[in-house]
Amino acid sequence: MRDMLSKQAVGLKPSGIRKFFDIVSEMEDAISLGVGEPDFDTPWHIRDEGIYSLEKGRTFYTSNSGLAELRQEISNYIKRKQGVVYDPQHEVLITVGGSEAIDIGLRAVINPGDEVLIPQPSFVSYEPCAIMAGAVPVIIELKEENEFRLTAKELEDAITEKTKMLILPFPNNPTGAIMERKDLEEIAEVIRKHDILVMSDEIYAELTYKDKHISIVEMEGMRERTILINGFSKAFAMTGWRLGYACGPREILEQMTKLHQFAIMCAPTTSQYAAVEALRNGDEDVREMCMAYNQRRRYLMNAFREMKLSCFEPFGAFYVFPCIKEFGMTSEEFAERFLEEEKVAVVPGTAFGDCGEGYLRISYAYSLDNLKLAIGKLADFVARLRAEA
Amino acid sequence: MNKFSDEQFIQPRICAGASQILLIAEQNLIFCSRPQRKRFGMEEKMREELLKIIERNSRIDLKELAVILGVEEIDVVNELQALEDEGIICGYHTMIDWEKTSIEKVSALIEVRVTPQRGQGFDNIAERVYKYPEVTSVYLISGGYDLLVTLEGKSLKEISGFVSDKLSTLDSVLSTATHFILKKYKDHGTILTKKYEDTREKVSP
Structure with a gap:
């Protein structure tokens, strides 16, 4: 048979996470610190609303862009949190997780050969989605010395005439880095100057441990050139419900809605009803979960200090990104040996881009007891490596 | 700080x-x-x-x-x-699921209707009730009755004895209704019947 496959699809590198997942899933008794989703159950009142919608027989499609009620709640929520207003009719689109919004957001604006700037280490989907949309991904390597924030200079240096869009992944998975107002003001200036678009993936917006999250859309002139992506997975512990959303200027959202309509039709109806409840009555749940994450974050930072493992202090998401360069191993070697010898799974930093080399992603979406157990093993492992050296 | x-x-x-x-x-x-x-x-x-x-x-x-x-x-x-x-922390207790031990324990909730006393309200009668060591809690309640009393005893007999001999005979007590607890599913915010199980994929992006 002829070669029937898409060259672009074949050319995509399989996710580094997948490879590691295969090893871990064969080990029955492995403790994992490799999970990228909350350990909390979806709060009961939200689940209950989903169940109720099923009982009432709300099992049909919703409108393509999502339940009007939910879009209204999202609009209210962003106004409350960010002080920016989106028209729920034309500027809010409900998607199947933030991931779908990333995909169709890129496809809605990219013409072949457009360059998309992707700061890394970052979430695994941006690069393949950009490639499949026909863009040329241009990687910006974020540095630990800048606390893995994107600086105006790094941005400026990466921009060419072909640059169409910047992906802004903060609070960041895997580093836990955040962008504060000053950082955003500085890059906003560069973005305005070069007239480029922004895709701001703020899925971890509720999980920050310094000041409250600030969005790029709050900066002058940014709202009209930004696709703001968020969702329910992280803030409300709703990963399996697959529900996210995109907000942005009407012209872009119209194109995205078309793509969404033809590929997906609409986001899951049950999830949309549950999400209305989440936005109406979920603030306290978010606060409680955020408090618990922060306690674990402090615990980990202290544990790293005690075992003298270098790690910048992250203020967002639920990851820490310690540096393991002192051991003279690659991230993958370290992670594999750690798994083999101590049966603890962490994700090598390289799963999130080549510049993640020398780092590990450790998730703290685990109970403190679980973390204590795993970190005790890490301390033993680190001590053993140092003794070997 | x-x-x-x-x-x-x-x-x-x-x-x-x-x-x-x-x-x-x-x-x-x-x-x-x-x-x-x-x-x-x-x-x-x-x-x-x-x-x-x-x-x-x-x-x-x-x-x-x-x-x-x-x-x-x-x-x-x-x-x-x-x-x-400041009396904000009033004690440090341990949650015990007595069901799982070989020790026999019976608990009950008792709804008590009382006549409040002039100048004292419900405080005096509440005090008379809470002084019994087998009483584990006493709440003043809005609604159909006045005091909600929880009680722990060794046996059904012991509890019914307390209600008929001690509680009902108090002057201001008008009536009581005793409910025995058959099974505790959740107590003090802790679910007793099920253990947390992590069913997530072990590694995910």
């Missing part, structure tokens, strides 16, 4: 100049190292966080408590002392 967030401190009564503010600051610093100066203790938010943690786990190690709150151990010690002194 920010000891300077107290509004009374930020707006000193006399602020002639920077040096004087500094002087006041120093004086206050001396004061706030003493636990009895509660005004200068932990911020309200952190206090709440501390209480929430120890409400769920009163055996938590003090050092660990300090780490996860992001404060010094001595501050935790002082704050706990202050909370005890």
Whole structure:
């Protein structure tokens, strides 16, 4: 048979996470610190609303862009949190997780050969989605010395005439880095100057441990050139419900809605009803979960200090990104040996881009007891490596 | 911990100049190292966080408590002392599922209707009830009855004996309704019937 496959699809590198997942899933008794989703159950009142919608027989499609009620709640929520207003009719689109919004957001604006700037280490989907949309991904390597924030200079240096869009992944998975107002003001200036678009993936917006999250859309002139992506997975512990959303200027959202309509039709109806409840009555749940994450974050930072493992202090998401360069191993070697010898799974930093080399992603979406157990093993492992050296 | 967030401190009564503010600051610093100066203790938010943690786990190690709150151990010690002194922390109990032991225990809820006494309201009668050691809690309740009494005893007989001999015979008690507890599913925010199980994929992006 002829070669029937898409060259672009074949050319995509399989996710580094997948490879590691295969090893871990064969080990029955492995403790994992490799999970990228909350350990909390979806709060009961939200689940209950989903169940109720099923009982009432709300099992049909919703409108393509999502339940009007939910879009209204999202609009209210962003106004409350960010002080920016989106028209729920034309500027809010409900998607199947933030991931779908990333995909169709890129496809809605990219013409072949457009360059998309992707700061890394970052979430695994941006690069393949950009490639499949026909863009040329241009990687910006974020540095630990800048606390893995994107600086105006790094941005400026990466921009060419072909640059169409910047992906802004903060609070960041895997580093836990955040962008504060000053950082955003500085890059906003560069973005305005070069007239480029922004895709701001703020899925971890509720999980920050310094000041409250600030969005790029709050900066002058940014709202009209930004696709703001968020969702329910992280803030409300709703990963399996697959529900996210995109907000942005009407012209872009119209194109995205078309793509969404033809590929997906609409986001899951049950999830949309549950999400209305989440936005109406979920603030306290978010606060409680955020408090618990922060306690674990402090615990980990202290544990790293005690075992003298270098790690910048992250203020967002639920990851820490310690540096393991002192051991003279690659991230993958370290992670594999750690798994083999101590049966603890962490994700090598390289799963999130080549510049993640020398780092590990450790998730703290685990109970403190679980973390204590795993970190005790890490301390033993680190001590053993140092003794070997 | 920010000891300077107290509004009374930020707006000193006399602020002639920077040096004087500094002087006041120093004086206050001396004061706030003493636990009895509660005004200068932990911020309200952190206090709440501390209480929430120890409400769920009163055996938590003090050092660990300090780490996860992001404060010094001595501050935790002082704050706990202050909370005890203020009567906010009233005790440190252990949750026990007696069902799983071989020890026989029976618990009951009793709804009690009483006649309030002039000048005393319900307080006197509540006191007469809560003084019995087998009574584990007494609440004044709005609605169809007045006091909700929970009781623990060795047997059905012991509990019914308490109700008929002691409780019902009190002058102000009009009526009682006793409900025996058959099974505890959840108690003090803890689910007793099921253990948490992590069903997530072991590694995910």
